[in-house]
Amino acid sequence: MSVKECTQHKDKRRKIFRRIFAGILVFLFIVLLTIFIIWAVLRPSKPSFILQDATVFTFNTSSPNLLTSNFQITISSRNPNDKVGIYYDRLDAYAIYHNQQISLRVAIPPTYQGHKEVNVWSPYVFGTNVPVAPYNYDSLSQDQANGAVLVIIKIDGRVRWKVGAFVSGRYHIHVRCPAYITFGSRNTGINVGNAVKYQLVQRCSVSV
Numbered sequence: 001m002s003v004k005e006c007t008q009h010k011d012k013r014r015k016i017f018r019r020i021f022a023g024i025l026v027f028l029f030i031v032l033l034t035i036f037i038i039w040a041v042l043r044p045s046k047p048s049f050i051l052q053d054a055t056v057f058t059f060n061t062s063s064p065n066l067l068t069s070n071f072q073i074t075i076s077s078r079n080p081n082d083k084v085g086i087y088y089d090r091l092d093a094y095a096i097y098h099n100q101q102i103s104l105r106v107a108i109p110p111t112y113q114g115h116k117e118v119n120v121w122s123p124y125v126f127g128t129n130v131p132v133a134p135y136n137y138d139s140l141s142q143d144q145a146n147g148a149v150l151v152i153i154k155i156d157g158r159v160r161w162k163v164g165a166f167v168s169g170r171y172h173i174h175v176r177c178p179a180y181i182t183f184g185s186r187n188t189g190i191n192v193g194n195a196v197k198y199q200l201v202q203r204c205s206v207s208v
Contacts, residue, residue, distance in 0.1 A: 044084040044161050047113070049204035050076050051153055051177035055197040056189070059181060061144065062129070065137040067102055069095065070126040073153055075177065079113045084161050086113040089170060091157035093123050097149070098136045103127035108155070112162075125153070147186035153177040159208065177204035
C-alpha cells in the first residue's frame with residue numbers, strides 16, 4: 001500500500017469521527033434546549049409550608065447552660081403547580097433559638113407530592129441536655145421569665161421536580177417556621193394531658 005493511500009484512509013477515519021462527534025453535540029444541544037424550553041414554559045413554583053401546631057411536652061432549662069425540650073409539630077406542605085410534581089428525597093426537621101440548634105435533626109420520610117397535592121407530617125423534635133451558648137442561655141431564661149419564647153422550626157433537605165417523564169437534578173430546600181411558646185399567665189396553649197398544644201397556623205418562609 002502506498003503512502004498516499006494510507007493518508008487518504010486516515011483522513012476518511014478522521015472525517016467519520018468528526019461527524020460522529022458533531023452528531024453527538026447536536027443531539028445533546030437539542031435535548032438540553034428541549035428541557036430548557038419545557039422548564040421556561042412551566043416555571044415550577046416552590047412549595048408552600050404551614051406550621052399548623054406544636055405540642056410541647058418538655059421545655060426546661062437547667063445549669064450549666066443546658067436545655068431539654070420535647071415537642072411534636074404538625075406541618076403541611078402544598079405543591080402549587082398543576083403540571084409539576086415534587087420528589088422530597090430528604091427532609092430533616094429541627095429547632096433553633098437565636099440561630100443556635102437546640103434539638104436533634106429528625107428525618108421526615110421521603111415522599112412524592114403530585115400536582116396541587118398537600119402532605120402533612122407530624123414529627124417529634126427533641127433534645128436532652130443540649131448545651132446552649134451562655135449568651136443564648138441568659139436570653140432564653142429571660143424569655144421564659146417574661147412568658148414567651150420564639151423558637152424557629154427549620155426543615156432542610158433535597159427536592160427534585162418531575163415534569164412528565166423528565167425528573168430534574170436535586171435542589172436544596174430550606175424552610176423556616178416561627179413558633180411562639182408561651183408560659184405562665186401568658187400561656188395561650190391547650191392542656192393535653194401532661195403537654196400543652198399551641199394552635200399556630202403559621203406560614204413558613206421557603207427557599208429553593
